[in-house]
Amino acid sequence: MVPKRFALIAHPAGHTMSPFLHGRLFAFRNEAASYGSADIPPSGLAAAVPRLRPLSGFNVSIPYKRAIIPMLDGCDEKAAAIGSVNTVKNENGRLTGYTTDGEGFRRALEFAGQGISGKTAVLGAGGAARAIVFEALRAGGEVTVAARPHSLEAAHALAADAGKKIPGARVSACLISELRGKRDLLVNATPAGMYPQTNGCAANAELVENSACVFDAVYNPCVTEFLSLAKALGKPAVGGTGMLVCQAAASEEIWLGAHFSDSELLELCAETALETRKKFGNIVLCGFMGGGKTTCGRLLAAHMGRKFLDLDEFISAREGMSVAEIFRIKGEPAFRKMEKEAVKGLSHASGLVIAAGGGTLLSPENAGAFRENGIVVWLDASLGAVRSRISNDGTRPLLAKPGALESLYTLRRGRYRGAADFTVNADESPENIVKRIMGLLKPADTPKQED
Ligand code: NAP
Numbered sequence: 001m002v003p004k005r006f007a008l009i010a011h012p013a014g015h016t017m018s019p020f021l022h023g024r025l026f027a028f029r030n031e032a033a034s035y036g037s038a039d040i041p042p043s044g045l046a047a048a049v050p051r052l053r054p055l056s057g058f059n060v061s062i063p064y065k066r067a068i069i070p071m072l073d074g075c076d077e078k079a080a081a082i083g084s085v086n087t088v089k090n091e092n093g094r095l096t097g098y099t100t101d102g103e104g105f106r107r108a109l110e111f112a113g114q115g116i117s118g119k120t121a122v123l124g125a126g127g128a129a130r131a132i133v134f135e136a137l138r139a140g141g142e143v144t145v146a147a148r149p150h151s152l153e154a155a156h157a158l159a160a161d162a163g164k165k166i167p168g169a170r171v172s173a174c175l176i177s178e179l180r181g182k183r184d185l186l187v188n189a190t191p192a193g194m195y196p197q198t199n200g201c202a203a204n205a206e207l208v209e210n211s212a213c214v215f216d217a218v219y220n221p222c223v224t225e226f227l228s229l230a231k232a233l234g235k236p237a238v239g240g241t242g243m244l245v246c247q248a249a250a251s252e253e254i255w256l257g258a259h260f261s262d263s264e265l266l267e268l269c270a271e272t273a274l275e276t277r278k279k280f281g282n283i284v285l286c287g288f289m290g291g292g293k294t295t296c297g298r299l300l301a302a303h304m305g306r307k308f309l310d311l312d313e314f315i316s317a318r319e320g321m322s323v324a325e326i327f328r329i330k331g332e333p334a335f336r337k338m339e340k341e342a343v344k345g346l347s348h349a350s351g352l353v354i355a356a357g358g359g360t361l362l363s364p365e366n367a368g369a370f371r372e373n374g375i376v377v378w379l380d381a382s383l384g385a386v387r388s389r390i391s392n393d394g395t396r397p398l399l400a401k402p403g404a405l406e407s408l409y410t411l412r413r414g415r416y417r418g419a420a421d422f423t424v425n426a427d428e429s430p431e432n433i434v435k436r437i438m439g440l441l442k443p444a445d446t447p448k449q450e451d
Contacts, residue, residue: 001032004031004033004034004056004255004256005033005054006033006034006035006036006056006058006059007035007036007037007038007059008035008036008037008059008061009048009059009060009061009064010037010039010060010061010062010064011039011040011041011042011062011064013039015195015280016061017220017275017276018061019035019036019037020275020443020444021268024271025248025249025252025268028268029256031258033056045068049068052088056255057254059248060087060088060097066083066084066085068085068088068097069085069097072088073096074094074095074096075096075097075098076096078098079097079098079099081166082131082134083130084101084127085098086100086251087099087251089255099131100250101132101243101247102132102135102138103135103246103250104243104244104247105132105187107243107265108238108245109215109238109242111262111269112238112242114213114238115184116135116139117136118141118142118185120142120143120183120184120187121144121185121186121187121211122143122145122146122187123146123147123188124146124147124189124190124202125145125154125155125157125173129145132189132217133145133159133162134166136185143170143171144173144179144183145159145171145172146173146174147173147176152173152174152175155173156173158173159171159172159173176202176207179207181210182210182211182212184211185211185213186203186207186211186213186215187215187216187217188216188217188218188224189217192218193225194218194220194224195220195221198224198349199225203229205229205233208229208230208235212235213235213238214227214236214238216239218239219241219272220240220280221276221281221350221372222239222241222276222373223347224239241272241276245268245272246265249265249268275443275444277371277374277375278441279443280351281374282346282350282351282353282354282370282373282374283300283352283353283354283437283441284354284356284361284370284375284376284377285300285354285355285356285379286361286379286416287358287378287381287416287426288358288408288409289358290385290387290389291379292379292433293355294355296437297353299430300438301352301353303438304353306351306352307352308352308355309346309352310355311343311354311357312357314342314346315335315342323335323357339360340365340366343366347370347373348373350374354370354374356370361376361415361420362412362416362419364419367418371419375421375441376421376422377420377421377423377424377437377440378416378420378423378424379424379426379433380413381426382427383409384427385426385427386405387405422440424437
């Protein structure tokens with residue numbers, strides 16, 4: 001049988017996770033299908049659709065979820081009502097549009113043990129907000145669409161449209177700044193906080209405080225500022241990865257009649273989060289002194305075209321004194337506090353290569369913060385390699401005490417192992433270590449190269 005072919009159309013399409021997601025979903029079913037992606041500029045959409053007709057189906061992403069509708073042969077009732085299509089099925093040459101974003105949102109919250117039938121405020125009035133508002137209203141929820149001043153009109157139009165199409169819908173619209181009172185669920189359906197502008201958040205602390213649970217449609221980074229704020233306030237906080245996975249699974253249900261178990265989808269959520277962290281997050285190198293964190297970090301950054309940051313240098317530049325001076329004048333607890341603040345801030349940055357200090361990743365809090373959106377690699381050097389690399393370094397006071405280096409080395413190894421996503425043997429040359437790290441970070445959907 002000829003393998004079925006599927007694709008994604010979007011603009012831009014470079015950051016998409018869809019080929020990875022569908023590749024894994026096909027593998028769950030042993031389906032010999034292929035999935036590609038096409039970056040189609042807006043002027044080329046109409047010309048692209050005839051070229052998509054030989055496919056068994058395709059996904060549609062930003063900015064074409066509405067624009068594609070008149071170019072199809074029809075839409076199912078849900079997609080027509082919402083006015084958004086993210087899945088197209090080719091049935092004997094007839095292209096039919098469907099939408100699975102709302103279902104993805106609902107199932108992601110169900111996985112987290114949360115419902116959507118209570119009082120919900122949705123921030124944003126674009127495509128994601130449309131799917132989410134309709135899904136919550138269909139589940140019997142009461143929804144307020146909240147927007148910034150210049151998109152207030154779009155929020156009112158969305159509320160009016162949903163009110164007209166869903167009998168008995170309880171839906172209204174207002175400015176985000178006018179949201180008052182308590183609610184069950186606060187949804188971010190704006191791109192605020194999304195890669196590469198990761199330091200954004202559409203909600204303030206008061207809005208989050210008044211919400212029993214929060215959901216962020218943004219999936220890159222996995223943990224946005226919005227989710228961090230909610231976690232800090234003790235609220236259940238659900239990220240967009242589950243929605244992404246569940247909308248993809250629902251597309252395959254439409255194309256192939258596929259059914260995926262909860263455990264398969266949860267496994268894929270974890271894999272997708274790891275892939276997202278690998279592709280976009282910081283790469284943090286940890287390990288014992290002499291492990292090569294700084295040398296390999298600089299080399300890795302140069303190879304990957306990323307910016308390098310040495311955490312100790314970053315802290316000493318902030319404080320205006322060297323780390324040794326901070327230890328001597330302010331003491332180690334003060335340094336660890338500065339380090340924790342620096343790690344917290346950097347965990348919301350993306351695309352950096354960071355050489356952590358020898359003690360940074362011993363703190364589970366620091367390890368957790370770095371791993372939320374990035375990858376931690378332990379450079380595991382043998383005691384012999386460490387000894388030979390630091391033997392001429394007079395700035396390491398630990399070397400002075402007999403046996404201190406050995407016992408510290410033994411104590412810390414288990415902690416580094418526990419903190420890291422990946423371990424690399426660091427006895428080799430920096431070039432080889434960097435080659436190994438780059439191999440570990442290769443995206444799972446990278447086509448295999450012939451040697
Ligand atoms: P969109 O159609 O461009 O709409 C974005 C909406 O957010 C607009 O109403 C925009 O209004 C508003 N907005 C933008 N920045 C804002 C800010 N800082 N504060 C308040 N409002 C702001 O985009 P979309 O398709 O709805 O996508 C929104 C997000 O959802 C994206 O990050 C996308 O990746 C994500 N998404 C995730 C999934 C998933 O499966 N997890 C599915 C679909 C979408 P203004 O006119 O005021 O800018």
